[in-house]
Every structure is written in C-alpha cells, then in structure tokens.
Amino acid sequence: MSTVLADLRREYTLNGFDVADVLPDPVPQFTRWFEAALQAGVPEPNAMHLSTVSADGRPAGRIVLLKELSEGGFVFYTNYTSRKGSELTGQPVAALTFFWPELERQVRIEGHVGKVSDEESDAYFRVRPRGSQIGAWVSHQSEVIAGRQVLEDNWRELEGRFAGQDVPRPPHWGGFRLMPDTVEFWQGRPSRLHDRIRYRLDGEARWVIERLAP
Numbered sequence: 485m486s487t488v489l490a491d492l493r494r495e496y497t498l499n500g501f502d503v504a505d506v507l508p509d510p511v512p513q514f515t516r517w518f519e520a521a522l523q524a525g526v527p528e529p530n531a532m533h534l535s536t537v538s539a540d541g542r543p544a545g546r547i548v549l550l551k552e553l554s555e556g557g558f559v560f561y562t563n564y565t566s567r568k569g570s571e572l573t574g575q576p577v578a579a580l581t582f583f584w585p586e587l588e589r590q591v592r593i594e595g596h597v598g599k600v601s602d603e604e605s606d607a608y609f610r611v612r613p614r615g616s617q618i619g620a621w622v623s624h625q626s627e628v629i630a631g632r633q634v635l636e637d638n639w640r641e642l643e644g645r646f647a648g649q650d651v652p653r654p655p656h657w658g659g660f661r662l663m664p665d666t667v668e669f670w671q672g673r674p675s676r677l678h679d680r681i682r683y684r685l686d687g688e689a690r691w692v693i694e695r696l697a698p
Contacts, residue, residue, distance in 0.1 A: 496588040496672025501679040503695055510667035510683040510691060511556055514591060517669065521584045533581040534560065536571040544571065550580075551608060557661035558593060559600060561608060565656050566625035572597050578662055588672035595664040605658035610650075617651035618642050668696070 507513040521529035530550040537543050544567065552559035558580060562569050572578060580593040609617065622638045629635070665685040672678050680696040 495674055496678070497674055498588045499671055500673065501669065501671035501681060503681055503693055506669070506681055506683075506693060508691065508693075510664060510669075511553065513669065513683075514593075514667065515553065517584075517587075517589060517591065518582075521587060521589075524584075524586050526584045526586050529582075529584060531582075532558075532560075533583075534568065535579040535581070536568050537575050537577070538571050539574055544568070550582075551659070555661065557595075557663045559604075559659050559661045561605070561657070561659045563620070563623070563625035563657050564599075569625075569660075572660055573599075578660075580662060590670040592666075592668040592670070593662065593664045594666040595662050597660050597662045600659035600661050602658070606653055608659065609653040609657070614651060617653075618646065620657045621651070621654050673698070 507516065518529060528549070531547055532550055533545055534548045535543055535545045546568065548560045548562065548568075550558055551561055564570075564573065576597045577595070578597045580591075582591040582593075584590070609620075612620075618639065621642050622635055664683075667683045669681045670678055671680075676698060678698040680698055682694045682696050684692045684694060686692045
C-alpha cells in the first residue's frame with residue numbers, strides 16, 4: 485500500500501494565478517471561482533470541509549454544504565445540538581475548505597462564526613424538500629443510537645404527526661454564518677510550485693493581499 489500511495493501524483497498545468505489577477509475583496513473573488521466551478525460541471529461545488537475545535541482544543545472535520553453567501557459571510561445549516569453545532573457555539577471559530585480538482589483549485593477560509601437569524605433559518609427551511617424537513621426532526625444528530633430501526637420508527641411517528649400540514653422548523657436546527665478574516669486561493673502549478681494568494685483582514689475593513697510560498 486505505501487508504495488502505491490507514494491506513486492500517486494498529478495501534475496497541475498491548467499492555469500496560473502497572481503496578485504494582479506484578483507479582485508480587491510475575497511468574497512467576489514470566491515464567487516468568480518465558484519461560478520467557474522459550476523460552469524466546469526464540478527460535482528457538488530458547494531461541498532466544503534468544515535473544521536471546528538472543541539473546548540479542550542481537539543479539532544474535528546466533516547463535509548457540509550454551502551447554502552448561501554450573504555452579508556459577506558458563508559452560510560450553512562445544521563443541528564445546533566450536534567457535535568459541530570455545540571463546538572461552533574462554544575468555540576465560535578471555524579475553517580472551511582473547498583477543493584475543485586477539475587480546476588486544480590482550492591479555497592481555504594477562516595473566521596468567526598455566529599448563528600443566522602431565526603427568520604433566515606425559517607426561510608431556508610421552507611424551501612427544503614419535505615423529506616429533509618422531517619429528517620431534521622427525526623435525527624438527534626451525533627447521539628449514540630441502538631440501530632437504524634430507531635431512525636425508521638422516529639420517521640414513521642413524525643411523518644404521521646405532520647401529515648396534511650407544513651413541517652415547522654425544529655428549534656434545534658438552523659444556520660451558522662462564517663465571517664472570514666483570512667481567505668486563501670490556491671491554484672495548482674507544475675512541480676508543486678503552486679500559486680497561493682491570501683487575503684488577510686487588517687483591522688475591520690481593509691483586506692491585505694499577499695502571495696505565499698507553496
């Protein structure tokens with residue numbers, strides 16, 4: 485296995501990226517790259533790796549979906565009582581990573597996190613598929629359960645409870661918004677001499693743009 489892994493490599497040759505190519509603000513620059521990923525047919529381009537940290541400094545990561553880019557922040561939704569929800573509430577900092585191999589691009593985002601308003605969570609919950617709405621009630625996310633039968637029994641009970649009516653948003657479910665203070669755009673280049681352009685927030689409003697060594 486180790487020999488096979490050591491031999492796995494890819495030469496990145498599609499594009500270059502320089503400080504002269506970027507927009508003054510990282511959010512419009514992200515939007516530009518995200519639209520390119522959409523046009524390239526990248527599967528689930530809004531899939532992102534979310535990293536959180538516990539009160540004792542233990543990191544955890546998982547894939548979640550970006551659902552909105554608003555007020556200069558990156559919005560995703562989850563169960564507030566899950567492990568990630570609890571960690572984001574207790575330690576309101578996080579990191580996001582997008583990887584689009586078809587474009588040989590990666591974006592890393594770090595910043596502070598806060599809950600979106602109840603009105604925003606309600607509005608997004610209303611447009612979710614009904615099955616996903618019921619699922620938000622069914623699963624006590626991150627808790628230990630005896631087996632899948634627990635989920636299926638809960639599903640049947642809740643499907644009956646909400647029959648013939650709109651499914652309300654659970655009080656334990658809603659959105660978080662990450663407000664970035666650091667955003668790095670990575671473009672793969674030959675010989676691992678990749679292009680890395682970082683936006684760093686200096687104070688409350690001014691973005692400093694820097695090139696990093698690969």
